[in-house]
Amino acid sequence: MQIEYKDNYEIRNHTSFKIGGEVERVYFPKNKEELVFLLTELDDYVLLGNCSNILFSSNGYKGNLILTTQMKNWKIEGTQVTADCGVKGPLLSKKVCEASLSGFEFMIGFPGSIGGEIYMNASCHGQAISDKLIRCSLFDKDTKTVIYKEKQEMEFEYRKSILQGGKYILLDAEFVLEKDNQADIEARINKNLSFRKDKQPNLVIPNAGSVFKNPENNSAGRLLDSIGAKNFEINGAKVWEKHANFVVNNNNATSEDVLELMVKMFTAVKNNYKIELAPEIIFIGDKTEKEENLCKILYQKMQK
Ligand SMILES: Cc1cc2nc3c(=O)[nH]c(=O)nc-3n(C[C@H](O)[C@H](O)[C@H](O)COP(=O)(O)OP(=O)(O)OC[C@H]3O[C@@H](n4cnc5c(N)ncnc54)[C@H](O)[C@@H]3O)c2cc1C
Numbered sequence: 001m002q003i004e005y006k007d008n009y010e011i012r013n014h015t016s017f018k019i020g021g022e023v024e025r026v027y028f029p030k031n032k033e034e035l036v037f038l039l040t041e042l043d044d045y046v047l048l049g050n051c052s053n054i055l056f057s058s059n060g061y062k063g064n065l066i067l068t069t070q071m072k073n074w075k076i077e078g079t080q081v082t083a084d085c086g087v088k089g090p091l092l093s094k095k096v097c098e099a100s101l102s103g104f105e106f107m108i109g110f111p112g113s114i115g116g117e118i119y120m121n122a123s124c125h126g127q128a129i130s131d132k133l134i135r136c137s138l139f140d141k142d143t144k145t146v147i148y149k150e151k152q153e154m155e156f157e158y159r160k161s162i163l164q165g166g167k168y169i170l171l172d173a174e175f176v177l178e179k180d181n182q183a184d185i186e187a188r189i190n191k192n193l194s195f196r197k198d199k200q201p202n203l204v205i206p207n208a209g210s211v212f213k214n215p216e217n218n219s220a221g222r223l224l225d226s227i228g229a230k231n232f233e234i235n236g237a238k239v240w241e242k243h244a245n246f247v248v249n250n251n252n253a254t255s256e257d258v259l260e261l262m263v264k265m266f267t268a269v270k271n272n273y274k275i276e277l278a279p280e281i282i283f284i285g286d287k288t289e290k291e292e293n294l295c296k297i298l299y300q301k302m303q304k
Contacts, residue, residue, distance in 0.1 A: 001037045004028040004070070011060070014067065016052040016111055017249050018206035019258065020285065021060030028070045032084060032137075032171050036146060038066055039139045039169060046284060047169055049113030050088060053120060053208055057285025058254040068115055073172075076101070080134075081175045085115030089122075097185045101177035103132040105188040109196045110209060115170045119163040120280075121156045125192050130156040132175040138168040146171065159213050159280060201240050206249040211262060212277035220269075220277055221245035227268045234261045259283070259294040266298055 005027045011020040027045075029035040038045075045064040048054065071086030076099045083092055089107035092114070096104050106127035107117070116122070117129040118136065133151045140147050147168075155162040163170060201207050212220040224230075224244035232239045236253030239261070240246035247261055262279060269277050279298050287295060 001034060003034050003038060004030070009065075011051075011056050011065070014051050014069075015054065015056050015208070016050070016203055016206060017055060017208045017253075017258070019058060019249055019253060019255055020051075020056030021058050023061045023063075023065045023285075025064050027064065027066045029066065029068065030070045031073060032071070035066070035068065035071065035085075035169075035171060036139060039141070040144050042066075047115075048284065049086060049116035049119075050111050052111040053116055053280065054282045054284050055208060055255050055258050057283070057287060057291070058256065059286045059288060059291075061285040068113060079176050079179060081177055082172060083114045083175075084172045085113060085118075085170045087114050088112070089114065089117055093189065096177055097182065097189060100179060100182045100185065102180035102185050102188075103127065103175065103177035105185060105192055108189045109192050109200070111203065114173055118154070118161055118170050118173060120159055121161050123158075125195070128156075130154065130161070132177055134174045134176050136173045137171040139171055141167055141169065199243060201242075201246055201248055205240070207240070207246050208281050210245050210280050211247050211265065212245055213280045215275055215277065218275070219245075223269050223273060223275065223277070224265055227272050229265050229268060232261060232264055232268075234264065237261045239265070255283070255285070256288065256291055256294070259291055259298070263294050263297050 005025055007025050009023050009026040011023050012018055027038055042064055045066050047066040049068050068086035071084040074083040074087045089112045093104045093107040106125045112122050122129050135148055135150050138147050214220050221244050229239050229244040230241055235257040236251035237257035238248055238250040240248045266277055269275055283295055
């Protein structure tokens, strides 16, 4: 099977942060069959969706990267919606609205793919991707077979799913939504969009969404704001002036600048509140020695 790929590929413009170096080889599968073929053939790879929840190393990555963004198949049959892992959330949100189906209004405001959203159990505005999920087809990396899991087997929690264990890749997912009045769905979509205007940076200012997860019964944004994080910046990386849990790439920031800034935010909250924030943003690619040390501080607790 011939699958599109590019060598020595600059990844930066694929990422919402607009940060990232050269990748040795990037594959662009177009459908489930091509993706399964690749996952079966390759022994070592990193797989990403729309690169909106990651910080890609400015040093790039010597290895295989699979990007699912060309996997665009989706269908609506009655209230049932099936989508490939690469389908973009905002597109699906609009398509199900046109079919008078409710449940994906939250997806309109952020640029995730279905695979990335299920990996993170993405949520906002009181809705989560897991709410309407029925089952998924997954590639099991150990047995190199395609298996199916029902929603209750996906181990969903806040910003958590079974995919984070590293054993499975999501191929596609099936949801059942609710019939509703199209104008009402549209109104909720518009409300979500206008809520975001002041509360979150749009992609004109490159960023990767919330930097840290909310600690239990607390808000990472409020903790960071209270210690003056909105004034923090390191070279081209800066905490967004309107919300302290966002880092923006203000001026050609490198992955090292962002990591350093994240450590500064993490340390300030730890020193003031004895709370260790857990990063929501995932670091991908080859690290310098300094980045290795910064990642140890940020991600040490999550690795245990
Ligand atoms: C402006 C902005 C606003 C945002 N707002 C929100 C928000 O309100 N709520 C929220 O939850 N998130 C938000 N995010 C973060 C992000 O968009 C979501 O986490 C999204 O789900 C990530 O999807 P992605 O396709 O970009 O994943 P990527 O960044 O490409 O990947 C993230 C992780 O998912 C894994 N992954 C991707 N596809 C698959 C697959 N098929 N199988 C297995 N693993 C896979 C990757 O390996 C990686 O570890 C926001 C981001 C931005 C830039």
